[in-house]
Amino acid sequence: MKEDRLTITMPVFERKNFFLDALESAINQTVKCKILVIDNCSSHDFFEKICIEKNVSYVRNESNIGLFPNWNKCMASASTEYAMILQDDNILEPHFVEDFQKVLDKYEDIDLYYTDFYKMDLNTRVKSNHNHIYPFGYFPNGMNVIEYAIEYDLGLLYSIIVKRNKFSQYYYDFHGSNDWLWIYSNIKNFVVYGNRNRVINYGTHNLQDSSNNNTHVQCMLTLGYIYDKVLSETKGLSKDSVVKAKYKANAAMLKFFCIVSKEKLSTILSQSNIYSNYLYDFLTTHRFYKIYSY
Numbered sequence: 035m036k037e038d039r040l041t042i043t044m045p046v047f048e049r050k051n052f053f054l055d056a057l058e059s060a061i062n063q064t065v066k067c068k069i070l071v072i073d074n075c076s077s078h079d080f081f082e083k084i085c086i087e088k089n090v091s092y093v094r095n096e097s098n099i100g101l102f103p104n105w106n107k108c109m110a111s112a113s114t115e116y117a118m119i120l121q122d123d124n125i126l127e128p129h130f131v132e133d134f135q136k137v138l139d140k141y142e143d144i145d146l147y148y149t150d151f152y153k154m155d156l157n158t159r160v161k162s163n164h165n166h167i168y169p170f171g172y173f174p175n176g177m178n179v180i181e182y183a184i185e186y187d188l189g190l191l192y193s194i195i196v197k198r199n200k201f202s203q204y205y206y207d208f209h210g211s212n213d214w215l216w217i218y219s220n221i222k223n224f225v226v227y228g229n230r231n232r233v234i235n236y237g238t239h240n241l242q243d244s245s246n247n248n249t250h251v252q253c254m255l256t257l258g259y260i261y262d263k264v265l266s267e268t269k270g271l272s273k274d275s276v277v278k279a280k281y282k283a284n285a286a287m288l289k290f291f292c293i294v295s296k297e298k299l300s301t302i303l304s305q306s307n308i309y310s311n312y313l314y315d316f317l318t319t320h321r322f323y324k325i326y327s328y
């Protein structure tokens with residue numbers, strides 16, 4: 035692959051534990067591409083020193099701009115036709131880029147590309163399966179992915195490869211599943227390819243953001259929003275799919291109310307963003323949840 039076609043970007047902040055393994059998995063690809071590390075103003079120079087040693091492009095933000103704004107900066111800073119975000123706790127298999135090249139050689143019009151993956155305990159390096167179900171193959175539009183998400187639940191990794199001129203930005207006024215929000219809000223307009231090869235290892239460990247209870251609560255709210263206000267309102271869906279999407283939105287919101295604290299609920303309702311507005315409207319239209327929340 036020509037190096038002007040793909041950039042693997044890595045947003046980093048503070049956490050050193052797994053960075054080197056993730057970076058080397060990008061460096062040691064059988065087919066090379068550009069690599070860019072963007073440091074969200076960490077309190078140390080660990081990332082910079084490693085990047086200098088490995089001859090990898092490095093940028094340091096002048097201040098901490100937030101997680102999703104830094105993801106947006108990663109995508110905007112890539113100079114290649116395609117770009118992706120690799121988290122500092124995910125490990126690529128050596129032929130990840132090579133697989134993408136083979137697909138691109140066959141389907142030049144791909145806007146969004148994803149692969150299957152393993153879960154990997156980063157302490158023991160033991161791999162395990164996951165329970166997500168994806169559609170694999172070539173799709174002239176992403177409606178197949180939307181239909182699978184409604185039927186089998188959301189589940190695409192953020193380690194997607196996107197054509198840069200098709201990427202807008204991740205929503206960042208609320209810390210939730212904003213990667214999925216962007217994917218499912220836009221994928222119906224994209225030419226998509228799903229690779230069934232498991233060429234990404236999704237790292238699991240006790241420091242990951244998803245293990246934080248506040249993050250889990252907020253992500254459950256965003257899932258309800260995505261099912262209700264994005265997927266169920268997608269033009270071209272069958273009535274059956276709309277009903278299923280609404281059902282899954284309610285299921286996600288039930289889980290949200292089961293785990294959210296009174297203080298957290300009040301905090302979210304005091305904010306002004308698409309998710310807090312959705313929560314307010316949901317409570318207004320669903321009397322049971324309104325009484326339950328009281």
